């Protein structure tokens with residue numbers, strides 16, 4: 065019996081590794097499941113971290129790029145104003161022609177500005193457009209100040225209240241007018257020319273009078289600038 069047992073045992077022992085060898089793969093799936101479970105858990109834990117790292121890196125690069133580019137709004141001012149025509153006929157048609165001297169400054173050291181076709185500038189009195197013109201088409205390089213004379217022409221029919229208000233203000237020597245512009249521009253950063261955006265320019269002026277005779281004196285002038293993407 066003992067010999068048989070001994071005989072059997074080695075046989076069992078020999079046979080045992082085989083099933084166990086076969087069992088090992090069988091015993092692996094739970095391990096795999098476990099490891100997959102761990103991996104999956106790790107993935108779900110890692111992915112928000114990876115996401116945050118990616119977002120932080122993106123913002124970091126953007127921030128550094130912006131620091132390097134250091135963008136500043138261009139500056140505009142209306143320096144001189146004169147009229148070559150200003151008349152009102154009996155039907156209350158106002159004919160006006162302005163010569164507006166505008167100074168445009170590009171303060172950027174890495175951004176160039178292309179002023180492109182399709183601009184419109186207007187001179188308004190009490191919300192009524194008296195005349196309009198265009199911005200010149202040109203490229204303004206880094207840290208350049210450009211002085212330009214814009215010629216505005218127009219004819220508009222107005223109400224008698226508007227003319228009465230204007231006459232009253234002409235007497236006091238304080239006539240508020242606004243000069244506004246919609247100017248399409250293309251921004252150039254290094255060699256990269258970026259898509260067209262519209263620059264909106266709005267200047268509130270108070271002048272002594274609207275008249276053809278002599279140069280109009282500008283009492284106050286404030287210009288605002290914003291970009292419409």
Ligand SMILES: *[C@@H]1O[C@H](CO)[C@@H](O)[C@H](O)[C@H]1NC(C)=O
Nearest residue numbers: 144146148163164165213215
């Ligand atoms: C417009 O005004 C500017 C500056 O005062 C002047 O140099 C220019 O000759 C004027 N242009 C016209 C057509 O009157």
